[in-house]
Structure formats: structure tokens, C-alpha cells
Amino acid sequence: MATKEQIKNTGATFTPTELSFFLANRLAFYVQASNQNILEVLDPACGEGELLVSMGNKLTENGFNFSLSGYDANAQYLKYAKERMLELGVGKSDFVHADFLQAIDITPSQGTLDFFQEEKSAVNGRYDIVIANPPYVRTQILGTEQAQALAKKFNLKGRVDLYYPFLITMTESLKIGGLLGVITSNRYLSTKSGASVRKFLSENYEILELIDLGDTKIFDAAVLPAIFIGRKNKQKIPSPAKFIKIYEELNGYKGDLTPASSIYDILDNKKMGYFTTGSKRYKKSAGA
Ligand SMILES: C[S@@+](CC[C@H](N)C(=O)[O-])C[C@H]1O[C@@H](n2cnc3c(N)ncnc32)[C@H](O)[C@@H]1O
Structure with a gap:
């Protein structure tokens, strides 16, 4: 079995505990106090489960009932996440070894970023909270074939980064009124190719917080990070960003x-x- 160190050396940059706690804390602040239901929480690329652990701890502290779901394409990370969750005894949790981009039904018309059609798979429209630090991989590294396939499936133009289709699928997995808290590269805030991402987020969410963490080296990622927190809109209403x-x-x-x-x-x-x-x-x- 691979050690934790070996797993980390395979390239995924996990969220440091403090940042993960910060994001969970901010998200918990926006959860409606009146929500008596079991909150369904998802991390679609959960790695070793850092964000789910923080979210679980915070929701427990605030007295909410919840269940945690984690997806990851890497079975070893998931195994470790499961063990952690058992050790911590944080709420109900389930983990799925799958490519999250395939777990959601996206038709070409949904690829046009119109999310208010009939729901499809059990994952579509299911979650109250999505917390994530999805993979950021640029087109050059993705390879032409994969980049073109993603661009076609998700109707993306220009240089495709893997976190773009993740933003689309995460949005699709949220209930109306659900919360998205996500750490990504900050590039979409300023680049030309990020314009469609900015438009997408501003139309699909009431933007609650947008933080460019710039050159702060808050964690060891190869890119400069940003945090987005938003509440999924019922209708597409551009929200000031x-x-x-x-x-x-x-x-x-x-x-x-x-x-x-x-x-x-x-x-x-x-x-x-x-x-x-x-x-x-x-x-x-x-x-x-
Ligand atoms: C930047 S790491 C973040 C992990 C974790 N969310 C955290 O914050 O510590 C990205 C994770 O995405 C996973 N991943 C990459 N492509 C994926 C896909 N298509 N579906 C699900 N997980 C994927 C990687 O295995 C890795 O664990």
C-alpha cells in the first residue's frame, strides 16, 4: 500500500487545514439557520477529505444534521479519506470512486449553462452544500484530445482548464438555493478565457464572497488561488461581482x-x- 507521503508526491495539492477550516466556516455562516432537514454535502474531488472533515466539524458544532459525500478519481486518496472519516466519527458519509465529470448528466443543451431543466441522475440537483478544491490542469497538460472532448461536452470555448467543467458539474449537482464554496486558480478573474467563467458564476449565483488570494502563498499550489462562495440562483440574474x-x-x-x-x-x-x-x-x- 502506498504511504501518505507517496500519495502526496503524485501531484494533487490538498487544501491545508487552516484554509479548509476558513472555507467551511464561511459556508456554515450562510447556511439558513431555519434549515431543519439533513443537509447533503458534496466534495466532487475530495482527495483525502480535508474539506469534508472541516465542513462536518463545523456543521456538527452548529447543530445541523448532515451527510457527507466525496468523489475522487483516485482510489488511494479515497481509502485514506474513508479511514479519516471513521476515526473522526463525523456524521454519515459515503465515498465514490469515479470521475465526477461523468457522474452528472450533462446534455449539449445543459452545456450551454442552462441548468433549470428537468433533473436527470440522482446527483443532479441533490446537494445543499458543495465544497471543493477541484483539480486545476491547463489545456497543455490535459492534452488536445481530452481538452477537445471536455470543450465539446461542456460547450467551452478558448483554453480549457479542468476546473471549468467542474464548476459546471458542481452547479448542476446543487439544489436551487444551495451553496457553493470553491477554491480555484485566480486566473479566471482576469484572463480573457476566464470571461465565460465569470459570466457563468455571476448568472448562476448570488455571489456572497469572492477572494483573490493572489501572491499570499497560502498553500503550496502551482497556481495563485481564489475563493468563490455563492448561492445558486433560481433564475439567471447577473449578480455584481x-x-x-x-x-x-x-x-x-x-x-x-x-x-x-x-x-x-x-x-x-x-x-x-x-x-x-x-x-x-x-x-x-x-x-x-
Ligand atoms: C486539488 S486536489 C484537492 C483534493 C481535496 N478536495 C482537498 O481540498 O484537499 C484535486 C483532487 O481531484 C481529484 N480528481 C482529479 N480529476 C478528477 C475527476 N475527474 N473526478 C473526481 N476527482 C478527480 C484528484 O485525484 C485530487 O484528489
Whole structure:
């Protein structure tokens, strides 16, 4: 059996515990307090289950009933996630070894990002919360054949990154009013090829939080990360996309710095401006 270290060396970048806790905490804040049902939670690319563990712990703390589902294309990661979940005794959980992009019914017309048609598989329209750090793999690495197949299936144009079809399938798996909390590359916030992703998110969600984590090296991913939190809309209503940017680059600023205990403390603070955690300095600003 492969060790945990060997598994990590195969390339998947798992979410660090603190970031996973931050995302779970923010999502739990938006869960309707009146929701008495069993909340169904999904991570469609759960790896070793870090995000599900944090979400489970937070929902338990807040007194919600819930069940956790994790998908992953890698059986070894899933095995470890299952063991962890058993050890922690966090709620009801089930794990599926599958390619999540195939688990959802997407017809070419759904590929046009129209999600309000008749529901299909048991996964479509099922979840109250989707929490994820899906794989980000650029077209060059995906290979032409796979990139073209994904572009065709999901009606994507331009350079396709694997997290684009994940955003579509995750949206399809959510109930209307369900919450999506996702960590992706921040590239779609500024690139030309990201325009369709920005449009898709703004039309399908009431955007609750959008945080560009820029150059903060908050985790060891090969890309600069961003967090998106949204509530799935009943109808496509474009929602204004204001976002928070947090960068280590201060652009020459030499003035006062507000002390903070961590980058998460800065994110939780409603104020914009310049902060320091002692060892590091950050600029937090609002963009559009
Ligand atoms: C960036 S890692 C994140 C793992 C976990 N969500 C976390 O935050 O720690 C991405 C995960 O996606 C999985 N994966 C890649 N392609 C997949 C697919 N098509 N369907 C399901 N899982 C996939 C990888 O095996 C890996 O565990």
C-alpha cells in the first residue's frame, strides 16, 4: 500500500487545514439557520477529505444534521479519506470512486449553462452544500484530445482548464438555493478565457464572497488561488461581482500596518488596508 507521503508526491495539492477550516466556516455562516432537514454535502474531488472533515466539524458544532459525500478519481486518496472519516466519527458519509465529470448528466443543451431543466441522475440537483478544491490542469497538460472532448461536452470555448467543467458539474449537482464554496486558480478573474467563467458564476449565483488570494502563498499550489462562495440562483440574474484581493505586494506603501494574528484574521476583518502578521505584510483591497 502506498504511504501518505507517496500519495502526496503524485501531484494533487490538498487544501491545508487552516484554509479548509476558513472555507467551511464561511459556508456554515450562510447556511439558513431555519434549515431543519439533513443537509447533503458534496466534495466532487475530495482527495483525502480535508474539506469534508472541516465542513462536518463545523456543521456538527452548529447543530445541523448532515451527510457527507466525496468523489475522487483516485482510489488511494479515497481509502485514506474513508479511514479519516471513521476515526473522526463525523456524521454519515459515503465515498465514490469515479470521475465526477461523468457522474452528472450533462446534455449539449445543459452545456450551454442552462441548468433549470428537468433533473436527470440522482446527483443532479441533490446537494445543499458543495465544497471543493477541484483539480486545476491547463489545456497543455490535459492534452488536445481530452481538452477537445471536455470543450465539446461542456460547450467551452478558448483554453480549457479542468476546473471549468467542474464548476459546471458542481452547479448542476446543487439544489436551487444551495451553496457553493470553491477554491480555484485566480486566473479566471482576469484572463480573457476566464470571461465565460465569470459570466457563468455571476448568472448562476448570488455571489456572497469572492477572494483573490493572489501572491499570499497560502498553500503550496502551482497556481495563485481564489475563493468563490455563492448561492445558486433560481433564475439567471447577473449578480455584481465585487471581490476582495489580498496580496503580499504592497506597491511601495511604507505607512502604518494593522496587526493581525493570521491571514485568515485579516480576511475576517471587514476593513480594507494594510496589515501585518508580524512576519508578513499584506495589502487587502476591494476590486470589481
Ligand atoms: C486539488 S486536489 C484537492 C483534493 C481535496 N478536495 C482537498 O481540498 O484537499 C484535486 C483532487 O481531484 C481529484 N480528481 C482529479 N480529476 C478528477 C475527476 N475527474 N473526478 C473526481 N476527482 C478527480 C484528484 O485525484 C485530487 O484528489
